[in-house]
Amino acid sequence: MKKCLSKEYRFEKLKLILSQISLLIFFLGLWEIGARIGLLDEFFFSKPSSVAVLFWKYLRTYEIFKHISISLLETILGITIGSAAGILIATILWASERLSKLLEPFLIILNALPKTALAPIMIIWAGTGVRGIVLVAISILIIVTIISTYNYFINIEPEKILMMKSFRANKFQIYTKLIFPSNLVNIISVVKINIGLAWVGVIVGEFLVSRAGIGYLIMYGGQVFRLDLVMMGVVILSLLAYIMYEIVNLIEKILLKKRGKGI
């Protein structure tokens, strides 16, 4: 019975993936045909085949790897440093109620501010290279990370904390044995959101100053009206973001499997 169900489930899943792929092909085909018969102006929309040809050119000269690797490096640094620092600050705020009350209005203001407005300042402070762009990425994701992680931390059941205290657990033990592990899934979901935010920071940063990277390609393509270059940049960008998301998903699965079925 169970086997039968899982077979059916797998079939359903396969059907779904096939439909998704056909939807993509249908959309690309529509675009290609539309451009070829003149329904879409190639100058403004380019077309999938030109994007593919261009991609092949960049691939053959290995130039694409230079751009991908620099953007990827900036994004990964932004996510790692920003998430780690954000979680650390959330931890400090959790540990000190007084500090969290003191900083609350400032955090709310910073959160409400569109962080991309800070990008020029970040680049002036940290320079126009990788450092500046990573800082832009961090500035975009760190405040949200702090606020959401802190809220997860303080929303633990009070009785569980009492239980820990009844064993005379100190603050550090309450954190390492209760607060952090019970929020592991939440923290991973924050990191998942940070992937998108870090990419926003990196692209904005590259728009502003860089000489290489996916954001640079898109910006350059836009300035010289090479829409195939812009489209290629966007496609690569979405693929990279998707792959990173799946990697974090995989890490989540491994972590949860390692500690058993308890979530």
Add this chain to the structure above:
Amino acid sequence: MVLELKDVSMKFCTKEGNLEVLDKINFSIREGEIVALVGPSGSGKTTALNIIAGLLKPTGGEVKARGDIGYMFQRDNLLEWRTIYKNVILGLEIQKKLTPENIEKVKRMLKTYGLWEFRNCHPSELSGGMRQRVALIRTLATGPELLLLDEPFASLDYQTKLLVSEDIYKIIKKEKKSTIIVTHDLSEAISMSDRIIILTDRPARVMNIYEIELTLDEERTPLTARKSPDFRIYFEKLWRDLNEKMPKQGI
């Protein structure tokens, strides 16, 4: 004496002014006895337990406790990501008392109380009654002199409640632990305890203390206790105390 409360008072500062919760509470707990703390809801029973456990400091009086105190709450508070075994040793881990003897003791308790096969399971795979037993073993593992149970069966349905209280009673008696159990269920109080302390409405004082002596042909457990002819007599006494002497309690 395992525990002695001398003139313990407690006031909370609230927006509306001082809230007097406990007013000079006096009682003591003898070795190995189970004492039920009964009173109208909101009378400060949980506050009293938190003071005894050292989680709150009383504003007056003193609490003399011999040795460690174990606290069991309304919910089992098991950590879902830990296995049953890992949950049970949580207290030992916190207090850095994971000695071979203590581990042996935990294993013995898991075996005695029917949880050994489940040691590698997660809490979500266990029934409510079993989870409560795991919570009790976790509390007992650190070797407390006194157990505090705060309405430990309140979240269970009636059937399970009877069975689990039977379970818990036997474990407590077998391990010879002095216990304070807070409850608002009069039958539960009579069936479980050797002594009942009745608290008045807020600010709580000790109104009455009853020694529970039941005539029984068989060994006393919470279920057999309910068959004793004395059971009803105690029930009526408690009922009168709570309802006639404290008439302002509406229903």
